Amino acid sequence: MTPPPGWYRDPSAPHQERWWDGTAWTEHRRAAEPAGYGPAVGQAPGPGPGPGPGPGPGPGPGAGTGGRGKAVAVTVAAAVLVAAIVTGVFVLGEDDGGSPRTRTPPVTESATDPAPVSESPSPSPTSAAPSADDPALVEDQLNGVTFPLPDGWVPPTYVAEDDVMMTTDGTYDCPADGGVCRHGLVLSRTVTANSESSPKALARQDIEDAADDAYDRDLVGNKPFGGVESHHEVASGPVAVAGRAGYYVRWRVRTAEGPGGYVQSTVFPSTVGTESPILVRYVFDAGEDGPPLTDMDRITKGIRPIGDADTGGGVGSGIGPTD
Numbered sequence: 151m152t153p154p155p156g157w158y159r160d161p162s163a164p165h166q167e168r169w170w171d172g173t174a175w176t177e178h179r180r181a182a183e184p185a186g187y188g189p190a191v192g193q194a195p196g197p198g199p200g201p202g203p204g205p206g207p208g209p210g211p212g213a214g215t216g217g218r219g220k221a222v223a224v225t226v227a228a229a230v231l232v233a234a235i236v237t238g239v240f241v242l243g244e245d246d247g248g249s250p251r252t253r254t255p256p257v258t259e260s261a262t263d264p265a266p267v268s269e270s271p272s273p274s275p276t277s278a279a280p281s282a283d284d285p286a287l288v289e290d291q292l293n294g295v296t297f298p299l300p301d302g303w304v305p306p307t308y309v310a311e312d313d314v315m316m317t318t319d320g321t322y323d324c325p326a327d328g329g330v331c332r333h334g335l336v337l338s339r340t341v342t343a344n345s346e347s348s349p350k351a352l353a354r355q356d357i358e359d360a361a362d363d364a365y366d367r368d369l370v371g372n373k374p375f376g377g378v379e380s381h382h383e384v385a386s387g388p389v390a391v392a393g394r395a396g397y398y399v400r401w402r403v404r405t406a407e408g409p410g411g412y413v414q415s416t417v418f419p420s421t422v423g424t425e426s427p428i429l430v431r432y433v434f435d436a437g438e439d440g441p442p443l444t445d446m447d448r449i450t451k452g453i454r455p456i457g458d459a460d461t462g463g464g465v466g467s468g469i470g471p472t473d
Contacts, residue, residue: 157183288315289456290338294422295392297336298452300445310369313339318441324374325408331374334434334441335364336449341417341427349417350397352427353386356415357399364413364433365403376406384412391418391430392453400446402436409437414446421455 153170160168160179169178286299297315299305306314318334325331346352366378385400396418404410414432419425430453432446 290315290428291456293338293340293420293428294456295338295420295428296454296456297338297449300448302441303334303336303445309335311337313337322439326376326406327368327372327374329368329372329374331435333439334445335432337431337433339429339431340420341429347427348397349395349419349427350388352417352429353397353399353415356417356429356431357383357401357413360413360415360431360433361401361403364431365405365411373406375408375410378403379406380404389416389418389450391416391428391450392421392455392458394418394421398450400432409435409440411435411440412443412446416450 152172155172156170157167157180158170159182160166163179165182166179167182169176287296288299288305289296299316302319303316304319306317309317315336315338317332317336321330321332323330341352344352344355346355361378361381365375366373368374381401381403383399384402386398389396389398396416398414398416400412400414402410402412412432412434416430416432417427418430420428430450432449434440434443434446
């Protein structure tokens, strides 16, 4: 059912009326009639006489005042019926041609309507910086342990090796082949390509590779320190790490350029999975710019299983056999 031509409430602006020509909306609009009057469906917009009166019989010849009142009542009733039809059609929505059969008119907010709820998400809380009683940690999720982050150390950024747990803060120009060097590195990896399981044997097998990787040649074959000239062992022995019996070996390495440094290989059984051995390498530059050697012991003692803050360890506190 299509409403006849007339003025109806504008679906895009309910505060005004719009002319419906019987098939589509026109661009003619006007202010809505005061409350208490039905929509005028018979007066067309624009200059000149418009369409005749709306549906419903008019007063006949010789009709008196009573006939006029009946005619008005019939006309109002017809207008109300048309308005009801239009309202029902609006609810069905508005089609692509702009017909009132296909579009629900917009709902306007009254002064008493609640304010719309914002859809923008509220800002998420920011994580608090670690306190002095809760020092910063870095996680090795693969091996299930955490490392303490001493002062002067930071999580790795722009580091080629993917198993670096932390570095000293800042970089410097390498003394020989150029490039960028750091005064300290700590790496953690799982020992999988070796049938050996003894922490002592694994630590002693790894220490020479640790020295060469740190101070002889880098990943692309350059010699940032001019190569290793000599080395000697300065410490070794059992060590308890994350509640497991491990072993460590520490070398002093001298290089052709620069002050050289210290490397340490520490091996202990993992606390997760198949308990494959975990190898932790320390690389500390020597000299006044290098980190203090006590950081090696501090970091080793602070290694914990993820989620366990009570298991301790440290150099010299071996538990059980390490061979």
